[in-house]
Amino acid sequence: MTRLLVITQSFPFGNRIDFLEDEIGALADAFDTITLAPTSPAGECNDLPDNVDVDMTLCPRLTRGRRLRSLLSFPAVRLAAREMRLHARTMARPRQLARALLSVGGAAAVTRWYRETAVGSGRPSVVYSYWLTESVLGIRRADPSVPIVSRVHGGDLFLERHPGNYIPQHESLLRACSAVASVSDRGHSYLVERYPMHRDRLHVRRLGTRPFPASSPSADSTVRVVTCSSLTAVKRPVLAAEAIVRLAEDRNVVWDHFGDGPLRPEVERVVGEAHAGARSPGRGSLRFTLHGAVPNTDVAEHFESHAVDVLLNTSSSEGVAVSMMEALSAGVPVVATAVGGTPEIITDGNGRLVPPDPDAARIAEAIAVVADDPGPAVARIEFWRRHYAASSNYEQFAQWLTTFLSDEAPCPPR
Known part of the structure; x- marks a missing residue:
């Protein structure tokens, strides 16, 4: 049986526009079972295919308090020390140091959550993270061999969009993934230029939408x-x-x-x-x-x-x-x-x-x-x-994810 674990932000909750709303059907056709694990759900749960369920146990692990408590573990201390060593000048700013520690603590919290989840509901065949976050690093620490694929968009990609041009653990997040799929050529080129050592795991996989009804231009001068x-x-x-x-x-x-x-x-x-x-x-x-x-x-x-x-x-x-x-x-x-x-x-x-x-x-x-x-x-x-077009782009993406089911699927070293 093929199991897909999907790490989301809010989906399937709320009414905000979310590409996953269109993508989930193609994923459900490609895998036997799917578990969605939202990190910050809000609002009512939307309808889902029959073979998709929702795990609500990850979100409570990622509160500020739980992240900070998770820093007390030895792996988290080691990750924090590495981040501070690599970005010593950035870490001199209290706000950036806090962001780094919360990210490291989040990864440690996800590691513990994944170990408990994999035992309780079964180890996933593939992990798909819709955003490139510390969740991928936490899962990689817990499971060195599971294929992890993450999309990357804008806020989780371009360092310049963040204070100090800094995204906590950014290179480590890329290294934790078996493959990283940028939604644009520009994003792919940016990552290749900044992290050439990860070129082989960087790809372009476009998003898509359902068609809107055709609109007409104005018939007057307005x-x-x-x-x-x-x-x-x-x-x-x-x-x-x-x-x-x-x-x-x-x-x-x-x-x-x-x-x-x-x-x-x-x-x-x-x-x-x-x-x-x-x-x-x-x-x-x-x-x-x-x-x-x-x-x-x-x-x-x-x-x-x-x-x-x-x-x-x-x-x-x-x-x-x-x-x-x-x-x-x-x-x-x-x-x-x-x-x-x-x-x-x-x-x-x-x-x-x-x-x-x-x-x-x-x-x-x-x-x-x-x-x-x-x-x-x-x-x-x-x-x-x-x-x-959502129908073709998401079907192709779902089929691409299934290629990671084989024993030969590329996975990063521990």
């Missing part, structure tokens, strides 16, 4: 823009608001945003000031709706029932954004910053790239150009089908 992201600093929603306000100086604009976060008041302030300072009618107008955090089905329904001319993404760092894949599947062009894996998905005919650090005027100009000449929607839909 430019209808959609943004879909958390309202956090890395997504730069204030910059998006400033760009759309700039566009609305001489165009009629309808802007719908899906998502919420701490920068919501700032976004509302920018739009409010634009309305308060609006000049005489006829130059342009802006109608803004902030839908907040909603199920993905609501976003799909909006694309189906409303005209959409452009999806805008202003992130300062990105893996491959789900919103871009979904927009292309609906035939909608994208304007986005050229960061992370975005240049792989936004090419000629799909939309327009702007520099990684553009000003509002540059973004507004790009939106206007794309809205005025979007090109054929069918080409964007076909591009999505070839590269980012």
Whole structure:
């Protein structure tokens, strides 16, 4: 019997967009049984295939207190000493030292959890971690021969996205895996350049989405823009608001945003000031709706029932954004910053790239150009089908995971 253990963050709980929601069906077809072990579940559990169960015993092991207590074990002390030796200058900062110790303690806690779980419910045939976290190192310490495969996205990949350009135990996490699958060519190249000694275990395995209903462009002169992201600093929603306000100086604009976060008041302030300072009618107008955090089905329904001319993404760092894949599947062009894996998905005919650090005027100009000449929607839909369709990408990924079932599957040394 083939058993797959999947380490997740919140899946299968909550209503946030999660690629695993589409991937789990393909995994369930490829393995006899699957156990999901979320590290931070929240909300209600979603429906799952019959051969998938959920282990809720990992999450309580990863509280701050349990992590710190786990540091008292000899292996954890040794790991902590190694991390402090390798990153002595970084460890001089109390916040970075705390991050390192919590990561090492987390790995030790996972080691103990895995040993108890493998005895109680059976040793997995393959371990799949959706994020590259200390869980892979903890499992490797407990089981030197089990195949471990991890995806790597953005926050768990690019050191520059973190204070001090530091991700605790990053190289050790890679070394613990039998294979690491980046979701983008950019991510793969980054890892190969930084860790050439692990080149043979680094791969590209793309994510994918279900198709959105086809959307239509505006039939009038209004430019209808959609943004879909958390309202956090890395997504730069204030910059998006400033760009759309700039566009609305001489165009009629309808802007719908899906998502919420701490920068919501700032976004509302920018739009409010634009309305308060609006000049005489006829130059342009802006109608803004902030839908907040909603199920993905609501976003799909909006694309189906409303005209959409452009999806805008202003992130300062990105893996491959789900919103871009979904927009292309609906035939909608994208304007986005050229960061992370975005240049792989936004090419000629799909939309327009702007520099990684553009000003509002540059973004507004790009939106206007794309809205005025979007090109054929069918080409964007076909591009999505070839590269980012969930049905094919996840079936291929699940079959790739089964190749690690053989005795010859590559595993790292102890």
